[in-house]
Amino acid sequence: MTSLTAYIIRRLILLVLVILGVTVLIFAITMMFPPEIRAYMYIRNAEQARPGVIEQVILIHGLNDPFYVQYGRWMSQVFQGNLGWSYTSTQTVVAAISGRWVFTFEIVMFAAPIIIFVGIYLGVQSAIHRNGLIDHICRLASIIGWSLPSFWLGLILISVFSGQLHWVTIGPLSSGYIDFIADGISSHTWTAYTGIHVFDGLLNLHPEITLDAIRHCILPVCVIVAIDVALLIRVMRSSMLEALNKAYIITAKAKGLSKNVVIYKHARRNALIPVATLSGMLVAGLLGGLVITETVFAFGGLGSWAARAALSTDIPAVLGYAILSAVIFVISNLIVDILYAYIDPRIRLE
Amino acid sequence: MSVRQKLEELKVSMRPRFKEWKFMFKRIRENPLALAGLVIIIFFAVLGALAPVLAPPPAGSINAFKIPKDLEINVLTPNPTPPTWKHIFGTTDQQYDLYYACIWGTLTAFRTGLTVVGISLIVGLLVGTIAAYYGGLLDEVLMRFTDIIIAFPGLILAMALVIAFPAKIPINLSMLFVVVAALLSFLLLMLRPSKRLLLAVQAVLILSLLSIFYYPLVWDLTLSRLDKVLISITLVGWPGYTRVIRGEVLRVKNEDYVEASRASGSTDFGIIMKHVWPNTVYPILIVATLDIGSIVLSAAALSFLGIGAEPDFADWGQIIQRSRAWLSRPEQLIPNLHTFLIPGIFITTFVMGWNLLGDALRDVLDPTLRRR
Numbered sequence: 001m002t003s004l005t006a007y008i009i010r011r012l013i014l015l016v017l018v019i020l021g022v023t024v025l026i027f028a029i030t031m032m033f034p035p036e037i038r039a040y041m042y043i044r045n046a047e048q049a050r051p052g053v054i055e056q057v058i059l060i061h062g063l064n065d066p067f068y069v070q071y072g073r074w075m076s077q078v079f080q081g082n083l084g085w086s087y088t089s090t091q092t093v094v095a096a097i098s099g100r101w102v103f104t105f106e107i108v109m110f111a112a113p114i115i116i117f118v119g120i121y122l123g124v125q126s127a128i129h130r131n132g133l134i135d136h137i138c139r140l141a142s143i144i145g146w147s148l149p150s151f152w153l154g155l156i157l158i159s160v161f162s163g164q165l166h167w168v169t170i171g172p173l174s175s176g177y178i179d180f181i182a183d184g185i186s187s188h189t190w191t192a193y194t195g196i197h198v199f200d201g202l203l204n205l206h207p208e209i210t211l212d213a214i215r216h217c218i219l220p221v222c223v224i225v226a227i228d229v230a231l232l233i234r235v236m237r238s239s240m241l242e243a244l245n246k247a248y249i250i251t252a253k254a255k256g257l258s259k260n261v262v263i264y265k266h267a268r269r270n271a272l273i274p275v276a277t278l279s280g281m282l283v284a285g286l287l288g289g290l291v292i293t294e295t296v297f298a299f300g301g302l303g304s305w306a307a308r309a310a311l312s313t314d315i316p317a318v319l320g321y322a323i324l325s326a327v328i329f330v331i332s333n334l335i336v337d338i339l340y341a342y343i344d345p346r347i348r349l350e
Numbered sequence: 351m352s353v354r355q356k357l358e359e360l361k362v363s364m365r366p367r368f369k370e371w372k373f374m375f376k377r378i379r380e381n382p383l384a385l386a387g388l389v390i391i392i393f394f395a396v397l398g399a400l401a402p403v404l405a406p407p408p409a410g411s412i413n414a415f416k417i418p419k420d421l422e423i424n425v426l427t428p429n430p431t432p433p434t435w436k437h438i439f440g441t442t443d444q445q446y447d448l449y450y451a452c453i454w455g456t457l458t459a460f461r462t463g464l465t466v467v468g469i470s471l472i473v474g475l476l477v478g479t480i481a482a483y484y485g486g487l488l489d490e491v492l493m494r495f496t497d498i499i500i501a502f503p504g505l506i507l508a509m510a511l512v513i514a515f516p517a518k519i520p521i522n523l524s525m526l527f528v529v530v531a532a533l534l535s536f537l538l539l540m541l542r543p544s545k546r547l548l549l550a551v552q553a554v555l556i557l558s559l560l561s562i563f564y565y566p567l568v569w570d571l572t573l574s575r576l577d578k579v580l581i582s583i584t585l586v587g588w589p590g591y592t593r594v595i596r597g598e599v600l601r602v603k604n605e606d607y608v609e610a611s612r613a614s615g616s617t618d619f620g621i622i623m624k625h626v627w628p629n630t631v632y633p634i635l636i637v638a639t640l641d642i643g644s645i646v647l648s649a650a651a652l653s654f655l656g657i658g659a660e661p662d663f664a665d666w667g668q669i670i671q672r673s674r675a676w677l678s679r680p681e682q683l684i685p686n687l688h689t690f691l692i693p694g695i696f697i698t699t700f701v702m703g704w705n706l707l708g709d710a711l712r713d714v715l716d717p718t719l720r721r722r
Contacts, residue, residue, distance in 0.1 A: 149654075163679075325506075
């Protein structure tokens with residue numbers, strides 16, 4: 001266990017280094033922009049964002065100083081929890097991120113388990129029936145899903161289920177409920193315990209809001225599952241095929257174990273290791289924002305916010321988002337590595 | 351030794367490789383999915399090659415990728431029109447010919463996929479091989495750098511780069527100098543030259559780095575919007591290739607035949623060209639084939655977000671983006687559906703062709719799975 005602790009400490013140091021590298025790189029890119037735009041990286045409230053005040057911000061923070069001086073000052077700001085002012089959403093970057101990640105989380109919460117379980121199940125089935133009917137159908141379906149442009153699929157679903165059939169509207173909630181919640185918050189009859197509508201609906205004893213939120217998640221979840229499950233099926237399938245060809249499977253069969261025990265206890269458990277990595281990366285990628293899906297379905301999560309920010313050169317927002325995704329990415333890497341040691345006791349972390 | 355003898359010798363030495371290729375093509379022919387993928391790609395390649403015949407650009411057009419407008423209909427209505435004999439796929443809003451856009455869009459798609467994958471592969475091969483082969487501090491630094499880029503959210507980084515990239519890049523003499531000197535020093539490093547030569551090249555490199563701000567302008571490189579998209583996707587994508595190639599080179603470099611070659615006095619360059627790269631080619635081929643599809647999709651996604659090629663450029667993603675407005679109006683959806691469905695089908699089929707081929711190649715080429 002001590003080796004594991006040492007490993008985690010070593011990785012944490014490396015993690016800090018990578019995140020520092022990310023910040024140096026993006027800060028260097030921002031230096032291409034004039035100080036008037038970069039000043040937003042230091043602004044804390046709406047008062048400072050007014051036109052006349054920005055010159056003062058430039059002076060106070062010395063935005064004409066050399067690169068390393070500015071970088072040091074900016075990092076000390078970041079450690080104080082100030083990521084600057086996002087002028088596309090007219091609030092601080094920290095506030096914007098904390099207000100939006102719940103919408104991303106709402107989709108990921110449903111999509112990730114579906115992707116992982118369906119992917120593992122179908123991958124195992126395709127491997128067992130290699131070159132059989134199930135295998136071919138799974139492969140073809142997953143390749144088609146993987147080849148679809150996500151915005152195209154999303155727009156088709158919207159035009160059919162929202163435009164023609166009027167089953168759902170786009171966005172995270174029906175407009176009636178959005179007003180209801182806004183009224184509820186101002187009159188203290190609604191408490192935003194988590195900010196996630198699915199949970200808040202239950203906690204505030206309004207199950208109809210929970211149902212509505214789930215209904216609005218169905219289409220975006222469909223798009224993400226259709227596109228991302230393909231990768232998991234492929235990896236699971238090839239990993240399972242490899243495991244089924246190992247000598248210990250022949251041994252297990254030879255000593256008369258039932259087919260199910262051989263497949264699910266011996267082969268699948270060993271085949272899960274690469275899938276664990278991939279699932280970790282996949283969930284981290286999803287949590288970092290679903291740029292296209294959120295934009296298509298007007299979900300207002302992290303991804304669509306960052307996309308809008310990038311389109312209108314809202315530098316503080318893009319910077320904050322990049323730092324956040326780098327942190328998510330590196331931490332998920334670490335978690336996957338540690339999980340490895342538990343799934344496969346042979347792996348020694350050094 | 352006569353030429354004929356040499357040729358004979360080459361034939362003998364290449365025989366196992368030919369046999370391997372034959373085996374590979376046999377496997378591809380036997381695999382229906384691989385064959386389907388190959389057929390789709392060949393179909394699109396023919397479509398692209400015959401584009402000037404199938405959809406001749408109107409007389410007097412300067413850029414064939416600009417979609418022609420039908421001004422006669424444009425006088426009557428701004429809305430899309432359904433397929434007719436004159437416009438067999440119909441027209442989009444403002445009467446851009448959809449058939450022309452789809453045919454020439456094929457060339458754009460090939461250009462997007464092949465350029466990005468090609469450049470990423472070259473960079474990945476150079477950086478990945480050097481990192482893995484020489485190892486040590488250099489490896490650590492290069493890999494941490496790729497870590498940093500991979501830790502970024504790809505699409506957002508690409509978007510930021512497209513926005514931040516200036517349309518004109520001034521190229522000056524010292525920039526070219528730096529590039530040439532850097533390439534030279536890489537080559538020399540591999541060829542194991544005398545130390546003095548290496549020092550001289552590095553001196554040139556450092557001098558040109560120092561002089562970067564003082565050299566005169568050579569020419570302004572003007573980038574189209576599509577160029578910016580391609581450059582941005584490449585800048586985001588190369589670390590992935592570098593990692594794959596580094597892994598493969600690491601696997602090969604400790605094999606016995608590499609040891610043997612080194613013991614018999616081969617240079618590093620010779621070993622890399624003759625043993626390392628040929629033995630890493632299949633996994634890289636699979637990754638590259640599978641990636642072409644996703645790059646075309648990324649470019650389409652950028653078009654969807656409004657930062658793709660010019661609005662009248664023949665690009666599938668751009669056409670889908672144009673037709674988006676009709677989807678939100680239920681009563682307009684059915685009559686205008688073709689403007690949305692047709693380019694979508696083109697893009698999906700194209701990407702599917704590459705994915706089918708790449709997926710099947712993985713099965714065909716994977717040495718642990720194939721001979722059973």
